[in-house]
Amino acid sequence: MPSLIDLRRRIRSVKNTQQITKAMKVVSAAKLRRAQDRVLAARPYAQIIRRMLANVAQAASEHHDEESSALLASRPEKRIQLLVITADRGLAGAFNSNVIRTAVKFIQEHPESEVQLELIGRKGRDFFRKRHRFITGQYTTLFQKAPGYEDAVEIAHKVIERFRKAEIDALYLVVNNFKSMMASRLVVTRVLPVQMPDQQEQVDYIYEQRPTQLLGSLLPRYIESQIYRAMLESAAAEHAARMTAMESASSNAADVITALTLKMNRVRQASITREIIEIVSGAAALE
Numbered sequence: 001m002p003s004l005i006d007l008r009r010r011i012r013s014v015k016n017t018q019q020i021t022k023a024m025k026v027v028s029a030a031k032l033r034r035a036q037d038r039v040l041a042a043r044p045y046a047q048i049i050r051r052m053l054a055n056v057a058q059a060a061s062e063h064h065d066e067e068s069s070a071l072l073a074s075r076p077e078k079r080i081q082l083l084v085i086t087a088d089r090g091l092a093g094a095f096n097s098n099v100i101r102t103a104v105k106f107i108q109e110h111p112e113s114e115v116q117l118e119l120i121g122r123k124g125r126d127f128f129r130k131r132h133r134f135i136t137g138q139y140t141t142l143f144q145k146a147p148g149y150e151d152a153v154e155i156a157h158k159v160i161e162r163f164r165k166a167e168i169d170a171l172y173l174v175v176n177n178f179k180s181m182m183a184s185r186l187v188v189t190r191v192l193p194v195q196m197p198d199q200q201e202q203v204d205y206i207y208e209q210r211p212t213q214l215l216g217s218l219l220p221r222y223i224e225s226q227i228y229r230a231m232l233e234s235a236a237a238e239h240a241a242r243m244t245a246m247e248s249a250s251s252n253a254a255d256v257i258t259a260l261t262l263k264m265n266r267v268r269q270a271s272i273t274r275e276i277i278e279i280v281s282g283a284a285a286l287e
Helices: 004-060 095-109 122-128 149-164 211-286
Strands: 079-085 114-120 135-139 170-180 183-192
Touching: 004 170, 004 211, 079 095, 079 122, 079 149, 079 211, 095 114, 095 122, 095 170, 095 183, 095 211, 114 122, 114 149, 135 149, 149 183, 149 211, 170 211, 183 211
Parallel strands: 079 114, 079 170, 114 135
Antiparallel strands: 170 183
16 A cells, blocks of 8 residues: 555645646637637638639639649549648647548558658658658648748648649648637548539629639639648647647546545554554553
8 A cells, every 4th residue: 555655745746747737728728719810810711712713713614724724633543642730749639649540541541542641740740750651741840830821832832833743633631620619620621623612603703814814823822721721720729629638637637636635544544543553552551
């Protein structure tokens, strides 16, 4: 049975850990509020550019332009680029493991294709760098601060150029979308070739440029916005997952402290009882 000193030491250690988890929860809550604001601000832009893209594509469908339709070209998916977005740090519950598991499942479901990985986040990089040989890029510092649009532009230009040169036939995105503070939604989305959204009612734009030229300018912007929004969604979902994990850890630490305190009280009570018995026995022996 552990001694009183051992139990006190364990209680003190768990209390110190609980203070750390509570502090991490507060930090994650503060970061989550800012990340959530950025996500909510980015969603309307993504929706509007998607709706505009549908209208311009419908107007441009009457004219064929190879340059503007390069990102719409559908080919057999022999070489697939998979963009995997994880976090740079752990202590976020199953946030990273769910993304990695989904990416591994995607690779297993495409045995006839060469799946090339573009890894955003240190956790995904650490997992795949010794398990997958087709890694075309890795970004391990983007989430040390708020993700910037210029980071998404850099990644988008790289994959767009590879798609235009037919080095890849499709681009898929694996990411945790922020749903609420208590839940996120893991999605696998095809980004390239761009799939035109359904348009129920066309808006009659007055075009200064030809619709095909405008479509050629809108498609890269649309892909940039998709990647940027995915990065923002992942950052918000990460902070939410870490806040939830730290709250659960703090609650578990409180339960452990309670159990250890009860055990310590029993040990102390048994020790006091034993000492009383020894005193009584000694007094009785002297009579």
